[in-house]
Amino acid sequence: MHKLNLLLGLLFFVPLLGFSQTVEDDFEGNGTITNWTGDDCGMDNAFANPFQQGINPSSTVLQYQDGGGQYANIRFDINGTFDLAAKPSFALKIYVPSSSITGNQPNQVSLKLQDGDLAEPWSTQSEVIKPIVLDQWQEVIFNFASDPHQNLNEGSPHPVTRSDFNRVVLQVNGENNNDLVTAYIDDFIYGVDTGEGSIYNQLVWADEFDGNGPVDPTKWHHQTQLPNGFSWYNNELQHYTNRLDNSYVEDGFLHIVAKRENFTDQGHTKAYTSARLNSKFAFTYGRVEARAKLPFGLGTWPAIWMLGKNVTEPGGYWANTHGTTGWPACGEIDIMEHWGYNQNFVQSALHTPSSSGATQNYGGTLAEDVSNTFHVYALEWTPEEMRFSIDGAVYYTYAPSSLNSATWPFDADQYLLLNVAIQGEVAAGFTQSPMVLDYIRVYQEGTSTTSSTEELEQIEVFPNPVEGPLNITIPATLVGAQVKVYAANGQVLLQQFRQDTTSLTLDWSAYPAGAYVLVFELGGEQVTRKVMKM
Known part of the structure; x- marks a missing residue:
């Protein structure tokens, strides 16, 4: 049984490095994505919303029409690359009418990240697939830090460690088939808040x-x-x-x-x-x-x-x-x-x-x-x-x-x-x-539960991502801190222990791949670090 305490409401600290450009499109003329492209499918990114209801009363959406193309998808490129260690999440709204579907493919939407500079950009792609519900608008979030992902090349590293992704590919109901599907997509955004960092802490x-x-x-x-x-x-x-x-x-x-x-x-x-x-x-x-x-x-x-x-x-x-x-x-x-x-x-x-x-x-x-x-x-x-x-x-x-x-x-x-x-x-x-x-x-809402940026930056967690031993060094001011380790779903992996020295090594080899959070508490102050397991 996994019991959490006050720490679950923490503000997670993740260093904000690298790419910081806004990447979004509401298909009302306010977006920053200007090069949407359809491969083996029809696409209209200024289509009148045929289902102005539920969570999406927007007047204009992107229409995606897979007319039987075996590898149908839509995509766009960015200037620079995504920094998934800082911002791992993408979000969109999607509506798929059941009347548009043929065949028996799974009802899903996938987001693939690729290096568009390669001759075969799919060869090193990483993909997150999410199930969808038919006949209603829904918001779907793809989190490359915590969601299960698929690397086309098994030798590719974890996506949050990479700095070569500059292309987003969206695909509805899979590939390697000639079945039909029409989808309506709206409010695409990169760097969406997934609930971490709540003021309610x-x-x-x-x-x-x-x-x-x-x-x-x-x-x-x-x-x-x-x-x-x-x-x-x-x-x-x-x-x-x-x-x-x-x-x-x-x-x-x-x-x-x-x-x-x-x-x-x-x-x-x-x-x-x-x-x-x-x-x-x-x-x-x-x-x-x-x-x-x-x-x-x-x-x-x-x-x-x-x-x-x-x-x-x-x-x-x-x-x-x-x-x-x-x-x-x-x-x-x-x-x-x-x-x-x-x-x-x-x-x-x-x-x-x-x-x-x-x-x-x-x-x-x-x-x-x-x-x-x-x-x-x-x-x-x-x-x-x-x-x-x-x-x-x-x-x-x-x-x-x-x-x-x-x-x-x-x-x-x-x-x-x-x-x-x-x-x-x-x-x-x-x-x-x-x-x-x-x-x-x-x-x-309470007072901030994180220490100053300077103190946060003094906590060293390496290597990160980790495969086996994880080394932790902390400033002398945090010696004696109580420490817990959480999985992304809030599960406590290590019961609270005391860090009595400025350096410590933990064995991460038995943990599954994904995102983890270390929480240090001392004298009512709490600081956190995010760790990725390969």
């Missing part, structure tokens, strides 16, 4: 779910009252209970368990039970992080979400003392929702008066094995926008152009909810399945 509330037994009654309220007297909203099929059968802490994890069983409560018998928890903590603006595994089974509907503290919903923890406003005027923030009929798809959404409460402001993404694998689901809530991410990659941003009570009922306290509902058709063999949480944390 002070931990203000958390539940680490340590120990065994019932949930902490000082932090959570079981909401069990049927709000309309006979059922829950959305045609849900369950009773929520306060029994240990449906919610409990075991070995440091919270389990919220949906079960098939006849259960009578409040004069009504239902065929399923589960639990719904309200936090006894509410806040305005900040960062929420929850590390969770999701239930299996057609009919399950787990959620990590928030409601305005002023909501009048019967049975809620805050309703009797603060309930003044109905839904959706109170505002609803769905940090993570998942449905058993769409196993590896997760979604975030906002419900406001401007949408009459309907699910109009939303974004989703495909993730790997969400029911067997822990992922970190996060919300960054500022006075102007909401950013939703999974494992540090932002996939949806809500930022209405006009902030008012109809579009933005999010300038007052909200509280957290955790639940697993049962809805619609349920798998015939379903008996029970849990949502399991390792932790949930709330960060708000």
Whole structure:
């Protein structure tokens, strides 16, 4: 089990060297990319957006038409080269209509980095492939520091160590096929923020779910009252209970368990039970992080979400003392929702008066094995926008152009909810399945947690990238520091230890390739260094 402390909200220090030019294109005439080229496909980078909806109301986009070209792609070159050690991420929005697709290729978009000065620029390329969802706009982030990547030449070094990439190639639904696909692309940007360096770096509330037994009654309220007297909203099929059968802490994890069983409560018998928890903590603006595994089974509907503290919903923890406003005027923030009929798809959404409460402001993404694998689901809530991410990659941003009570009922306290509902058709063999949480944390704005630039520059970590031994030297002022090592997903790889000398060697040979962060803490001050494993 991996427990983090206040350090997770750190500002990560990465030296900003090399290429710093802005590389972006909104296809409205405001971009810096002027040499888009289509290979073996049709391309129009001033195409009227046929799907002005969701996260992309933009009027103009790039149209990508693979008419059967075996190696269809679009690309552009830059002056200079990308410095992936400083800025490893690229982002874009994409919409692929299902009606445009033939064949059975995987629904995906890949970003390839190449050296355009070579006679065969693909020969040393590095590629990140991301799954996409059809028939909706979504933001896709390609992080060459932490995402799995493919080097065409196995002898090529890790992409963040290279200084020869000057070309970006985008390809939809793969190559070596003659199938058709049309895609619409917008808001391409290099150097996108993936959530590191948040101003919300002070931990203000958390539940680490340590120990065994019932949930902490000082932090959570079981909401069990049927709000309309006979059922829950959305045609849900369950009773929520306060029994240990449906919610409990075991070995440091919270389990919220949906079960098939006849259960009578409040004069009504239902065929399923589960639990719904309200936090006894509410806040305005900040960062929420929850590390969770999701239930299996057609009919399950787990959620990590928030409601305005002023909501009048019967049975809620805050309703009797603060309930003044109905839904959706109170505002609803769905940090993570998942449905058993769409196993590896997760979604975030906002419900406001401007949408009459309907699910109009939303974004989703495909993730790997969400029911067997822990992922970190996060919300960054500022006075102007909401950013939703999974494992540090932002996939949806809500930022209405006009902030008012109809579009933005999010300038007052909200509280957290955790639940697993049962809805619609349920798998015939379903008996029970849990949502399991390792932790949930709330960060708000605090004082800067990094030391001065001069002190940061005195920390030496080498070689970087590393394959085996990693050498660390620190200034004398940091001797006695407590040190932890984190993987990119927040997992603690080394429990805290004390560095009692100015030099130290750690063995990195057993760690998989990817990005890592070393955190040094001394006297309330914290400094960090980023390390790449080959």
